[in-house]
Amino acid sequence: MTGRKLVRPYLFSQVFKGTATDLDKAGLFDPVLNSDSKLFIDPLLIEGSDNPHMAAAYKQLREHFAKATKLLSASRAVNDPAWKAARRILDLGERSETCLGYGGSSTSGSGRSEEVRERILETTKQIIELGENNPEIISLMGMFEEGVGPDTISDLTTFAILPALCALTEEFCKKSGVPARRFKDYFDAELPENPIDPSKPILLVPQDILRDLPLAADWSDVARVTFENEKIRDAFNSFVGLISQMTLTEKKDAIKKTALLSLDHFRAILDAVLGSSDSYDPKADPLNLYRFREMIAGDLSVFAQPGLNVGKPSSAELQRLVLIIVASKHSLRTTTCGNSCGMKKNPSERRPRS
Template sequence: MATFFNEFFGVSADDVDEYGAFNVSLINDLPLFIDPFLLFNSKNSDYEQLHEDILKYIIFLREEVAAGRVNDDLINAWFRFPEVKQNWLGFSMVGNSGSGLGSKFAVALRSNLQTVFANFGSEQVTKGSHLEKVCLVSEGVGRDNISDFTLNLILDFICRYTQEFAIQHIAPELRKKVWIQKAKFNYETKSWQRLQYELPFIDGDYVLLTPKDILTRDDNWINKGDMVHQFEEIPVAIPDNQLRGQVFAYFDSVLAKPLDRKPSAEEHAEAVIKTYLKFPQLVDWYIKYKEDNGDKARDISLEKVALTKFMFEQQVKDIQAQLGAETDFYKVTGSTYEETHQRLAFFKSVIEDKGGHRIFWHGTECIQRESDLQILCKFIWYGTPSDASAEVNDGRGPVDFKISRGAFDKTLIEMKLAKNTKLKQNLEKQLPIYLSASEAKKGIKVIIYFSASEEAKVNAILKEMGIEGHKDIVLIDARNDNKPSGSKA
């Protein structure tokens, strides 16, 4: 059952790994992102050139904006980009489709070119210029936007990188010459050119590989949350005493601290961002701090990418093999409700009795995010004869999975971590709403716990609600230490 790039294209995982690429899933996006700082801070000459190319394009945009030559048509041509979904990385919980870089990003970038990017390319404080500035003071511009924008600006390199691997390792019948519309920018014609590449091709689309050493798991090294958190320290580093005083005076006036309470975290963060906008040179001082600690970025990203590979590739492959070899997980029949209960029973048995709990652990650290849990379960569920759709929104918010066969046989599944602070509220309200919105007749809640205290918490909530032992509440014991010898099902 093919799940990952190497399996679909008949190459070994070692070949992909030794080439330096991340072995993506072709079932669902994985939560990894391109961090442009890793290009800037690299000693790889190709990466250094890519970063210079990014700066050249931003400077071009800034000059065109400053000259008043940017109209709506050029906004679409120069500032907006389609999502490059073929790299199979990002936030998508359903396949690999995302929204791309639309008008919100274009507006933020154009605005910042006249403020925080005003000295772009000629900074006095930092060692270089950084694309990430666009996400530091703009609402709704996050790591996925920065990653998507970076990918679009280095797309020619990514295509050539993938093409080289494909020609060396992938059979001709699994490759195809394809045209990429916005592959490289031509500064003479001031337009994006389309170029042709021979790429891995399957199920009607091409696939792109991305080098592991430009990827990160969480926030970019230069990111808004960190900049807000570091605000108290940044002005102190400024040698200009007068400017430093102005910064703190302005911040205090914007915060307008209420007399009866301490400002909320949101109010504090809003005041910080307004201060950065008032004194954009502060952004450069923050970036200088990140540059000075840049070597940590590489080490942290390598560790997080390795963890992602371990969790979403090796662990998934191991548990798929175990489920296939030791149970009838991939052979169950009946209605979707019966199928779901059978699969969950097999899954619970493997987790609790056969060492499968390791899928949720890396050393002494257990899975922390429900989004990661849902991706893992999406991979494991892959292979059902039913339509297993993740994060389906039928009008009242998304449900983790909808298992369906036609319009009248539907079963909904909610996957939750026991530590979720809103677990009781979710049990009381969320699933019944989903059942009504989807016109599904059955719904199952799966709750996974990692400690005795989490188990006690869940049981107390279920007992209080009068649903302890309900067949549609499936508890899975994924504890790592003192593992019970038998299933508690």
Template sequence: MAIHYSQYYNLQHKDFVSKGVYNGFLDKDSLLHIDPLLLKGCSIPEFKESYNTFLCHFQKLVHLVKYVKDTNETDPFFKMIVKRFTMSEISNTGLGFSKENSHGKGISGDLAKQLANSAYTIIKAGLEDPEIFALMQLIEDNVGADRISDMTLYILQKDFLAYTQRIAKELNIKTEKYNYTYDIVYEVPFYRGKPIHFIPMNLLTDLPKANDFDDIDKVCNYNNQLKKKVADIIGVAWAQCKEYKKRDWRELILGNKACYETVVSYYKGLKGVPYDFTSDGKKEYYDILLNELLLQNPLILPSLSGYNPQTEVYEITKSICLQFKHLVEDNRLSELFYKNNRKPDETDWQMLLYTVADTYKKAASLDISITREDNPGVGEIDFHITCGAKANTVIEIKRSSNANLLHGYRTQLAAYMRAEKADNGLFLVIMEDSSIEQIKTKIGEVQEDMKKKGEYIPEVIYINGKKQYSASNRNYQPSRL
């Protein structure tokens, strides 16, 4: 299972965040990437000159192109250009677009030759601004924002290693010697025999979701802005330009001096937009914040000695649900939802309860199984917690605004319990804008009718699901249900 750096090194998440270090995953990539634009004016000591270093890597191609006589690898100067575009994978960064590996793709073979040929064509045409190479995702096949990120890491690996070395020392993380070259050695952490590269949070931006690697550039905002500027120059409607392929943009930008100068000038004036870790729309830190909150608030179970399995499972389930209520109401657990004016839906609450229950189960080594959205033939059950075939407790969650609230309590939960041959059930009501007294009255009326008919009456747990304010907020008024 993938874990964050802080967990691997037995540190707190805040230890990384307070230093501005991305608390990434080991063995799992994120949908973030490094944008070279964010290097502009960077005040981090190791990266003050990084933007110039990045551009200089491509500026040096100009000198090589002057001596190229043939664009194949028999020509020593062309071979040097290919080598300059050949970039190996950088390990353990936690960035990228892959689903299983925590490293980039690197550049080699045919792609390196393709980029070398492009560089030769661009420079030979007298287009020598190095910024054009930072925009390769706009004009080059098989190059997207993620590939630019990988290239940036490769070109600036020394800077990232120096940064990692300093951060590791400040956090007292165990390090090993890494021979960058025969005469340059860094002391950095290792994972699975390869060095870790810590990344500053303010150099990261959101990697737009796309169908594949090479489709990513289509949803990058500044790419679209650049394309619109080119469209204005050549007098083509934006709707038509949306259908253009990379080769079309390449011909337009490299074949039209006005287009080229506009694109380069626009890029020079751009500033990068870092990922907003405060709102954290991609939930980069959702799991680690939740995990640390649960560790700070351990589950305390009642004494279960002498109980039969049915009662034991029910009491464990009830304790988890009451702890969930406490975390939401008193520890502002629901703040994980209320970002960017977003309101959680029922699935959010279900997933949060499932995560809380599963974490407590593992932490306390509870001999239970937690199943979410099982379908026994009468619909999908929110949860049921079992202990083999000996005991089963079903949990149903409904928001107070749900039109099927009462139906869920009396009919759905009972049907799920029959289908699962469950001994007990619990009904959780997430209170939002509805009146607690009105909801309690309505459910009370249903319970009275159930009592008259001799039906099983599940316990109801009401949870204040409204946005909870900090105790330091002058308008804070705790609302207990």
């Protein structure tokens, strides 16, 4: 890699040869180890996952967030002991072990401000004071808070279900003969090293808990599932003017105000969102994430162009190279096709009509 440009991407199944079929059978995502894939763990998908380890993961998720909600419920003021304890539970650190997110040509992610965590704590406290103590409310903060994006939700969830992800990765590695070593900080699980950073393991993730955007962070989906309720739609409209002219921040603020009007309003939104999340579809593959994997796992020599001089990396240089390669392939196809395609080099060679 050079800078933030991904030069030689390689898959888990390329580093640990022979695992592609096993990953597919197990329903596990085959990550690019030296670049984050723009998919995210959606906490709303965990309960319905087909992976047997996700039953434990769902329990871990609820128990983890329940600790935070109980502490916030007991808190009487910001920064009192209960509040500080809840803050420690909500770890917003980037989880590079899954190779998911917005990290570009690395898997290190980007830092998050303490302000984001404080907003999550404050909004969660407001919801608790309405009378709602469902621990899954924390996983929906992307719906209410600016700055809480899919990467934040995914990393919060990853931290909560880390034991289950370690267990399923360890099980897969043992069954498929993947070299692994014991990582003390990961529940003493035997996990594969990431060759980019051997101090950290690779954690495999079920495909059916991944989305390109978790529902709580995707405004179009939030609107779709919540505005079917006339009461919610009318209350939301009372806080806005022309919705087409609103910014995302203003939309989130309006849905937050709507949710906090009453416990009934909040539960109507919560129930709608909890029942409406779908995983990323590898067959439709709108982001070409799986197609990209097929390409880099295949024979890249077909893209080789002998004698091609590559200049300094830039968008203009990339465009120039692509046009040269496309023109070359088109020329080769035309030449190979020849007369079998009904083409003649000289119009005078055409057979006259009888």
